[in-house]
Amino acid sequence: MPVTSSSLLTLLERAIGYLPGILGVLVSLIGLRLLAYFYDFFRHWEHYRGLPTQTTGDLMRLPTLPYLKIQITTRGTTGSTVVIRRVIRSILDLVYDAPSLYGLLLSVEIVTENAQQKTLFEQEFAHTPLDVQVFVVPPDYQTARKTLCKARAMHHMVEQRRQGRNSKPGRTFILHCDEESIMPPRELKKLLYYLATTKEQILMGPLYSSLQYRSASTLCRVLEAHRPLHSFECHRAMLSGLPSQVYGTHFVIDEELENALGWDIGNFDGKPILAEGFLFGLIAYLRYGRTVFGWHGCSLLEQPAFTYRSAFEQRYRQTQSLLQSIALIRMLPDARKLPLKTRALLIWSACYQLLTDTLSLPASMLAFGYTLYQSYLLLNNRLVLPLPLSLSPLLLWFAVVSILWLNTFFIGAWYNVSYAELSRYQRVLEILRVLALAPLAGIMESVAACWAIGQWIRGKRLALWQPTPKTLLATRGYHASTDKDDEIVLPVQEQRLRRFKELRRLRESRMHSSTRGKGIPRRYPISYPSSRPASYFASRRAIRRRLNA
């Protein structure tokens, strides 16, 4: 049968006729997740993020105080030294408030695969009141169940503690951090206060991407606005006591419980398990029930990925870990003994999260086209009802989901910028930027989830412990290296020398550019990126080329 233009038009019209129906299904699936998020946001905001400040005096008045070990688990890749040093200094800021108190209660344990970091950190902080210990995971270290990656390093630390290393005489908690995670001093005080007054043993708190906020690319900043959504979901999971959605970092665990459980979670068909936090929570749930879980509400600051590529790979790993969790629930013998309802809840919540992440791609694109067309009609005053009158409640539902979706970005951006070092004007600008780019971010974020699912279906389930580069320099090195697993780790002194050379070259090039224009001083301050002279960027590019070479 020959295809004519009229038949094509008819087909197109029919397809457009189905569009509201398809959009309705997609929007409804995503909308339910957003509704749950906003329910938590309005219902439990006081519990999610309590703001009463605790002072040192408040802490001193408590009958007992727990010890807190801040465990930083790192692979020791390029750039990690810098960010770990920053974390320790932020803790020192608190310790210097009352060294006799905090120096006793707090200690830092760095678990790394880079032996150079041991010498460096232990020497550097030897004369401070803060106890900093570095534990190097031996390259040939293997757990009984052949656990890999981060969980392997964490289990090494558990074994050290079981042997009595750095043991404390009272109740002790361990705050698990990534290498760049900072808990500000006032939040640490609140955490100590909360831990002294709770019986819960596994606690979590909100995460914000506020560190080095403006160093990240614009798209990454917009993508990070989605993070509080996950924080609220985690909050709901911890409140319910069913660890269906937990993230791997910002765990506060009672040392006794951690030593009893360990992190020897095995591997996934010979490949590392990325969802170690979820699995640990699941094992704790199976052994101790719901009562051990809690929410402390003290925020931890992290830094966003600097480039879209890093952000893409981060999302890719998150989706892969979610897929792993679903597979693990089905495989774990203990999980099979769970009641059907609990098991279904665990599996379906992960599946639902995956589904919404994936469907965001077509839904975002369709919704953008649909609302664009409707806005055009609205501005021309030619708006007509797109659905029959009987289906008009569906339009109201679309409107509600649309409002919730955009406000998700607004809330995320608000939280992120409120903890970043920005002026009020800059905060407003950043929030406007996030809102302006939200439709694009919605599409770009779900691309990674779709890609990860596609790779999983194709059987490519290899996952590596490759932390997101924490500095721009490391990002460049990371992107330049072809073999991700063989990350370049330069000796510390070599890094410093390189840094000095780079800085000197930069300075010289700037001085040259400032004196070039017949003695006229440079017009724009170098603090404004958009106003830098072209010669500055040329020198930067030259440095980058040399570094990559």
Added chain:
Amino acid sequence: MQPDTEQTLIIYHNMHTAITLPEPGDEGEQGNHRLSAPLASLSSINTSDEDTLNMTPYKPFSLPSRRVTEMTPCLAQGSLSLYTFSSLGVASSLVKPHHLLPDGASIRPAEQPAAGQLLPEQAFYPLLVPALPTEVAQPAHAGVLTLLPLLLGTAFVLLLYLVTPVVVSLLPFLPTFWSRLLISLELLILVEWLICRVLYKTTKR
């Protein structure tokens, strides 16, 4: 603007003096907006013998957050001689006696074991604060040029995702354009006010 304490040059009394400079990774943070600060201030420091400077063991300390409004190279009186600075390559003209040690502050040797109760007595001062970016020379229209596209983009997205869906959903109930638009805006303002209220209560001030 608050200077980054990591870039602050610090004297820690009777310990190995050193100059803390931005780390290679810190360039990430400063690359966009702050890299200039230490460079400008250090332009007068002779770093020709960078290996010596680099290898010098030091005790980097971060100061508690404090606002420093002016760039004043200073030296705790009686604690270190200018010779020390010249050996480090710091021009003596940069350093001048600035502060007296506060009452109760004492100088302790570096070899002293780290004892928490001794540390509060030790004082440390900024020797050289990185030059703050000058607050002049930004063109008057630069702010508007940044703000305007963002405002337009945000207005477009708000129209697309907030106003239009609500107006369309009110089509069956309200006959005229203006009534639909006004009621939509009222509803939206109410929702946003509720959200901002919670945000305001859950954000540090």
